[in-house]
Amino acid sequence: MSTVTIVLLVILVVLIGVLIALYFFGKKAQKKQEEQQAQIEATKQTVSMLVIDKKRLPLKESGLPQMVIDQTPKLMRRSKLPIVKAKVGPKISILIADEKVFDLIPVKKEIKAEVSGLYIVGVRGIRGKLEAPEQKQGFFKRIFKKNKDKK
Secondary structure, three states, X not given: OOHHHHHHHHHXXXXXXXXXXXXXXXXXXXXXXXXXXXXXXXXOEXXXXXXXXXXXXXXXXXXXOHHHHHHOOHXXXXXXXXXXXXXXXXXXXXXXXXXXXXXXXOOOOEEEEEEEOOEEEEEEEOOOOOOOOOOOOOHXXXXXXXXXXXX
């Protein structure tokens, strides 16, 4: 056997090992996520609130309690989170919205939200349906649309 084939075999064995490791790591992460989702579902409550503001902010600038910031993993502290500032009853609260729900939340309107701790899981409108915002078009779709309009 030549050295090239030995090197290719070693690379193949390493790649197979990495794929197997990723498979088991993915299974473990999926189980952990399912447990967390079940816990969120068990503790959620429906609350009516007036949304004051919503933004994507880094965790340190979000205004969340220091205890919450300390409990987050180091890698997550730099990422931007969907933060919602809302008036719940007489008190103004800062909440974290789920990515799926964040775009549906209207600003300066009253909504009924399913809340689990500081986490907004679901949203419904009090007066009528919530309007889903128009989805942004990709670069190529805009170009094709411009070309069709010109013809």
